[in-house]
Amino acid sequence: MVAFVVLAAAGCAGSAPGAGGKVDVVTTTEILADLVQRVGGDRVSATSLVPAGGDPHSYEPTPADAKRVARADVTFTNHLLLEPQSLIKTIDANAPKDAPNVSLAEAAESYGAHVIPLVEDIGLDVLWLGLRVRGTGKARGATRTSSIQLTATKIDGPGKLVAYLTESLGQPDLYFDSSNPADSTTLPPAAHTHLNWAFTKPGVYHLTLEGKLDNGRPLGKGTFTFAVGVEPHQVEPADGGKATVLDDGHTDLTVDLDSGQVYAYSDAQRVGAAQSVVPAGRVVIDVPGKALETVPDDPRFAFLGKAGAQIHQLPQAVLGKHVHGEIDPHLWEDVANAKAYVQLIRDTLIEVDPQSAPAYKTDTDAYLRELDELDEYVRSQLAKIPADRRQLITTHDAFGYLASAYQLKVAGFVVPNPAQEPSVDQVRRLSETIRNLKVPAVFTEPNLAQRASVLTQVARDNGVRVCSIYGDSFDEHARSYVAMMRHNADELLLCLGESR
Structure with a gap:
């Protein structure tokens, strides 16, 4: 196109x-x-x-x-x-x-x-593992429209290693498969995405990942070690030195456009903290016994083995293709x-x-x-909401700045990106959040009405109001930025600030 x-x-x-x-x-x-x-x-x-x-x-x-x-x-x-x-x-x-x-x-x-970071916290009980590109790469000739190729140049282990994405309608999209040498995928600069990481047999696996710009310039490579169903602290990392075991939180296998290095970018050592760099050669990724999954009885997943077979898998967690940056x-x-x-x-x-x-x-x-008058209006309206009712639950993750600027809290959303379909676990957690926080209302977005059915149903099941605020676009009732923000302030106060 x-x-x-x-x-x-x-x-x-x-x-x-x-x-x-x-x-x-x-x-x-x-x-x-x-x-x-x-x-x-x-x-x-x-x-x-x-x-x-x-x-x-x-x-x-x-x-x-x-x-x-x-x-x-x-x-x-x-x-x-x-x-x-x-x-x-x-x-x-x-x-x-x-x-x-x-x-x-x-x-x-x-x-x-x-600007504020786009924070993701799925709360998995195993590592959440993705792919990332960091930096601008301007010194290497990269632009914001560049494509960075990530290639699995070598994969070894006792079984198959498959990294794949489950699309919103359940269709798998293979990224890396050890039975197909030199598989690759691409990402834009400053982006990351989520994947499933499946292993057909327990043991120690090694994945060598290499980055390259679309102008042909190499960006380095690194080898990551996976401990699948075995004690990770007894596994030697690729460089033979002291291992850094990653077993919780959020980690991305990362190509750095500026430094030309490949490493793990992880918060696994301090869950909830900012992610930090761990050299690829020191990484041991824990894929524990509790990551066991059963191969679905679905021919689309035959690449994982026979239906009903047991595999180890670090889950994608967020259903659908989800590429975004580090900043909201x-x-x-x-x-x-x-x-x-x-x-x-x-x-x-x-x-x-x-x-x-x-x-x-x-x-x-x-x-x-x-x-300035608008800012004061929004601030004064939202200040009237009692402190224990300042919880914001929305269709997608678009209101972090609203919460940060006007002392609200983003308590939950159906999906991070409106192009995604929610998983069963996301719906369950959303219901639990509504019940635990006793929120009086949830908020849909007019332009995402077709995506609001899940949130609306969850709200009805829990007996709370469904209200509407604007995130990314206008409609016939709000045709300007000022009108949009005034509506948001009024609606938040109406739905969170008053008793039912």
Whole structure:
């Protein structure tokens, strides 16, 4: 699609800003388009690629989108892996070379934006193991549209080692299989994903993982050791030195774009703490007896062995393909971050249309005052919610900034990403959370109504209200960022602050 989109846009060029027409701005989301329009006023035409009510996490671009980008004077994305890689590639491949192409979430820190990590805590009783790419790799020629290849150059052990992803409808997708040498997969920069790791026989396994950029530059390799159904502290790691046993928490086998190293990035030594680097050659990953699973009676899983056979497996935990970064991308849920976006937008518009600088500054100052009033309104409304009722349970993990800025707590969500289907364990834990915390309400998102059935049913089963707040997009009842945030504040107070 990206190759076709580039061809479709060949020969197009952005118009001259301010020369008898408006500055043509293309954004990825409705929220960004609204912010741009408020700064630019009638000197700007701002439109969103993701349509009204669409999901920016999963939107796939079209050739028509590429043509719109090719005509743009300015493009704004949120990024931090909010948008899918295909959408980012379409923008970067088709945006005119002399037109600013700004990633707001990544550039707004210099304007005072506050970013928070995207924390995942599934609470498994075995290690949660994934794959990750860290760093930007700019010195090696990487960009945000690069693909980093992770190849299993060598796998050995007493049985088969298979790393695979279970998609949302249960279809397995093989990443590494020791019966197929040199299997590989790709990830974008600063991303990670979750996998199942299956072992058909107990014993000691070694996996050598090698990274390579799509421009051909090597990124190093490392060998990881797995102790499957055996005492991990008695297993020698690949480098023969002192082992670091990883047996709990969250770990990713990681390729580092900046250092050119392959290592484990893990919080297993201090569960709940920030992840830290463990050299591949020292790693021993514990796959204990309690990780035993039965091969499903389903021909799609025949690669694991005969139906009913026992295998050891570290679970994927989050059903469906789930690629994201280390930073929560939903910055706008804190009004102070939206103010940083607005100032960055102002300066970008002045860069392309300097003759209108006074007007951009005047409109921005007026909008910033309105955002200050909005911030105070949200803060004062949410301050009325009693401390023991400030628990937020939502459809997906999009409200960390709202909670952080306005003293709420994200108590739970159905899935981290709205493109996923919840597992049975996720639904069970959600029900337990609602009961244990005695929450009075849960919150769905208007644009994810079809994804809200699980949360709605869980709420009904537990006798709590179902309310609605906005996360990633607008609808006919809220057509601006200010209206969206005022609604969220009012709805949270109505549903959490008042007795039923």
